Amino acid sequence: MIARTPEAFAKSGIDVRLHTRAAAIRPEQGSVELDSGDKLPFNYLVVATGATPRRPSVVGEDLEGIFFLRNVTDAVRIKRFIEERNAKRAVVVGAGLVALEMCEAFRALGLETTVVYRRDLPMLRLGEDFAEQILQELEANGVKFMGDTTLEGFEQASGGNISVQTSNGRLETDLVLLAIGVVPAVKLATEAGLALGPTGAIAVNDRLQTNIPTVYAAGDCCECYHRISRRPVYAPLGDVANKQGRIAGANIGGQSLTFDGVVGSICFKVFDLEVASTGLTEEEAKEAGLKAASFTIQGASRAHSYPGSRELQLRLVAESESGLLLGAQGLGGDGVVSRINALAVALTGGLTLEDLAYLDLAYAPPFSGAWDPIHIAAQQLLK
Amino acid sequence: MIARTPEAFAKSGIDVRLHTRAAAIRPEQGSVELDSGDKLPFNYLVVATGATPRRPSVVGEDLEGIFFLRNVTDAVRIKRFIEERNAKRAVVVGAGLVALEMCEAFRALGLETTVVYRRDLPMLRLGEDFAEQILQELEANGVKFMGDTTLEGFEQASGGNISVQTSNGRLETDLVLLAIGVVPAVKLATEAGLALGPTGAIAVNDRLQTNIPTVYAAGDCCECYHRISRRPVYAPLGDVANKQGRIAGANIGGQSLTFDGVVGSICFKVFDLEVASTGLTEEEAKEAGLKAASFTIQGASRAHSYPGSRELQLRLVAESESGLLLGAQGLGGDGVVSRINALAVALTGGLTLEDLAYLDLAYAPPFSGAWDPIHIAAQQLLK
Numbered sequence: 171m172i173a174r175t176p177e178a179f180a181k182s183g184i185d186v187r188l189h190t191r192a193a194a195i196r197p198e199q200g201s202v203e204l205d206s207g208d209k210l211p212f213n214y215l216v217v218a219t220g221a222t223p224r225r226p227s228v229v230g231e232d233l234e235g236i237f238f239l240r241n242v243t244d245a246v247r248i249k250r251f252i253e254e255r256n257a258k259r260a261v262v263v264g265a266g267l268v269a270l271e272m273c274e275a276f277r278a279l280g281l282e283t284t285v286v287y288r289r290d291l292p293m294l295r296l297g298e299d300f301a302e303q304i305l306q307e308l309e310a311n312g313v314k315f316m317g318d319t320t321l322e323g324f325e326q327a328s329g330g331n332i333s334v335q336t337s338n339g340r341l342e343t344d345l346v347l348l349a350i351g352v353v354p355a356v357k358l359a360t361e362a363g364l365a366l367g368p369t370g371a372i373a374v375n376d377r378l379q380t381n382i383p384t385v386y387a388a389g390d391c392c393e394c395y396h397r398i399s400r401r402p403v404y405a406p407l408g409d410v411a412n413k414q415g416r417i418a419g420a421n422i423g424g425q426s427l428t429f430d431g432v433v434g435s436i437c438f439k440v441f442d443l444e445v446a447s448t449g450l451t452e453e454e455a456k457e458a459g460l461k462a463a464s465f466t467i468q469g470a471s472r473a474h475s476y477p478g479s480r481e482l483q484l485r486l487v488a489e490s491e492s493g494l495l496l497g498a499q500g501l502g503g504d505g506v507v508s509r510i511n512a513l514a515v516a517l518t519g520g521l522t523l524e525d526l527a528y529l530d531l532a533y534a535p536p537f538s539g540a541w542d543p544i545h546i547a548a549q550q551l552l553k
Numbered sequence: 554m555i556a557r558t559p560e561a562f563a564k565s566g567i568d569v570r571l572h573t574r575a576a577a578i579r580p581e582q583g584s585v586e587l588d589s590g591d592k593l594p595f596n597y598l599v600v601a602t603g604a605t606p607r608r609p610s611v612v613g614e615d616l617e618g619i620f621f622l623r624n625v626t627d628a629v630r631i632k633r634f635i636e637e638r639n640a641k642r643a644v645v646v647g648a649g650l651v652a653l654e655m656c657e658a659f660r661a662l663g664l665e666t667t668v669v670y671r672r673d674l675p676m677l678r679l680g681e682d683f684a685e686q687i688l689q690e691l692e693a694n695g696v697k698f699m700g701d702t703t704l705e706g707f708e709q710a711s712g713g714n715i716s717v718q719t720s721n722g723r724l725e726t727d728l729v730l731l732a733i734g735v736v737p738a739v740k741l742a743t744e745a746g747l748a749l750g751p752t753g754a755i756a757v758n759d760r761l762q763t764n765i766p767t768v769y770a771a772g773d774c775c776e777c778y779h780r781i782s783r784r785p786v787y788a789p790l791g792d793v794a795n796k797q798g799r800i801a802g803a804n805i806g807g808q809s810l811t812f813d814g815v816v817g818s819i820c821f822k823v824f825d826l827e828v829a830s831t832g833l834t835e836e837e838a839k840e841a842g843l844k845a846a847s848f849t850i851q852g853a854s855r856a857h858s859y860p861g862s863r864e865l866q867l868r869l870v871a872e873s874e875s876g877l878l879l880g881a882q883g884l885g886g887d888g889v890v891s892r893i894n895a896l897a898v899a900l901t902g903g904l905t906l907e908d909l910a911y912l913d914l915a916y917a918p919p920f921s922g923a924w925d926p927i928h929i930a931a932q933q934l935l936k
Contacts, residue, residue, distance in 0.1 A: 519902015
């Protein structure tokens with residue numbers, strides 16, 4: 171670990187102020203006002219205020235034992251609570267990436283785990299077929315899933331327990347994780363006159379400049395361009411934030427770099443299942459005004475004959491006339507992220523199904539069949 | 554398993570003749586002459602004569618216990634020989650993909666295994682640094698590697714053993730595998746007036762037609778176009794053969810498909826090491842007349858903090874002025890083929906280092922860090 175103390179930063183000429191809050195950004199004065207009243211002058215400013223967890227706005231959401239998870243400090247706090255209270259039960263509200271990953275973490279610690287979710291299946295964006303398999307994986311690993319269930323509030327129960335009130339009745343638990351998404355932290359930005367985009371996050375150009383050219387924004391507080399839907403999207407993901415930060419910094423430092431946007435790649439592991447997606451789903455493609463078709467194949471992560479080969483499903487989405495790839499979703503025991511990443515590159519390169527059908531992928535039985543699931547899916551969708 | 558008997562084929566109107574050899578192709582007559590003297594007329598012909606193992610041309614190479622490996626029948630024959638003779642020692646001549654994979658197979662059966670190779674390291678095409686690690690992996694798994702060693706001949710030794718004579722002395726062994734590559738089987742083709750390309754394999758256009766338009770060729774008997782070096786290459790690989798066969802068949806069947814060539818993707822597993830390559834090495838790029846530079850990074854297969862993350866090395870090769878990706882080579886414990894396949898797609902799409910440096914790959918700690926080895930390598934080579 172590199173020690174990143176204020177003193178270490180100071181040696182590089184970087185003034186790090188901990189426990190200091192910005193009260194206002196004053197672009198017209200070229201300064202940031204601190205809550206101490208001090209002013210920090212700037213030639214360039216980067217707004218990297220991140221995101222805050224979405225709150226359900228129900229009674230009792232501030233009770234002890236109700237957590238959000240945004241960072242390592244939160245994780246340590248949750249783990250300590252479980253240990254100190256000898257917690258045996260967790261309720262997870264939400265069924266997104268963080269919620270599903272935390273189900274695995276809670277089960278690994280031996281907690282009885284229940285998901286409360288407003289829709290009937292998790293990850294419905296990926297299609298009902300994939301959503302059902304994700305649900306099965308949760309249930310096979312002892313997670314109870316309460317679908318079609320609205321959170322109504324929390325109450326303190328006896329012995330420090332929490333009573334969770336839902337549209338499907340009450341649940342008693344030791345701790346609750348609220349994982350219903352995040353919202354961009356844009357209060358300072360809007361007060362300073364920085365323009366927000368249609369997603370509600372700070373609008374930036376491809377150099378990461380806001381509407382005020384000396385003010386840049388990067389990370390979970392700003393939106394980014396989706397190269398396939400050609401629309402601004404809100405993608406509060408660690409890897410996107412890293413890229414935006416680096417490009418904003420490089421531009422301020424005198425380079426000229428552009429961030430050409432995302433293709434919408436995500437992945438997660440839930441117990442023994444690998445799930446990944448890039449680009450648009452068929453539904454999203456249609457919402458974006460594109461004529462699209464999709465095909466889903468059942469394939470294998472390695473050559474069928476090779477020990478340890480696991481089943482996977484791969485769905486390709488392409489533009490109907492041109493055959494241009496628009497997206498891909500995959501799910502299986504192994505080798506899913508690998509295919510989705512290759513297809514993320516294909517989206518970046520503007521490849522068509524014909525390109526994909528005969529792509530020169532590295533072949534050896536421990537890694538795939540002579541026809542990879544990518545080839546097979548592209549050939550099927552071409553038909 | 555689908556039963557692929559002549560009877561089953563006959564039901565689809567396909568006349569399969571086993572134990573039948575073509576004596577000559579007569580394009581001017583539109584027929585193939587069988588060694589029985591019969592003639593098979595054709596409108597279209599596909600030459601798929603494959604390749605034959607390269608022979609070392611030394612004395613004694615036909616002794617019992619000396620094997621080639623081209624197909625499953627060969628593999629079964631070798632395994633049966635090991636069992637029946639209770640073989641304890643194997644000598645592998647050559648150090649290519651088949652040779653290295655067979656070292657692992659022989660060691661798995663408990664055989665003392667020695668590689669005899671004319672160069673000082675295996676897989677030198679991938680660079681000395683990678684070659685040395687492959688050697689270490691072989692040796693760590695009990696394979697003896699005799700480098701800088703020329704095969705001089707074989708003699709029958711006592712008790713059915715074989716004495717292998719090399720430039721570095723004699724070796725006694727129970728069996729020998731000759732794995733020094735393959736040569737295209739083009740005798741019938743050349744006698745029929747089909748043109749060979751510069752590689753010595755049958756020349757075909759992108760529709761897989763030979764110089765005689767009604768005669769197609771596909772698979773290990775013909776060459777293919779390398780999209781990066783823009784030269785014909787001989788790539789006798791199962792996945793390439795599959796693609797060529799399918800495209801030749803589709804064209805004969807009335808479709809109009811082109812095979813746009815390979816980018817040169819290969820991969821193999823040798824014991825606990827994953828090795829893969831796509832496109833050109835720096836040396837090959839220079840031989841192809843391109844100004845190229847490369848950079849090799851040390852990365853990790855998953856997020857550093859994630860259990861099971863393994864070290865890997867990734868080398869990118871790019872054109873000096875344009876930054877156009879020309880190739881990539883990787884080696885490590887895990888996650889290598891996945892990166893090389895993404896880069897094979899990048900080669901297909903004509904991506905540059907700037908594209909790769911900020912590629913939207915799916916990120917989650919079980920699968921990579923927020924900066925993937927691909928990003929890091931591209932950023933380093935851009936410097």
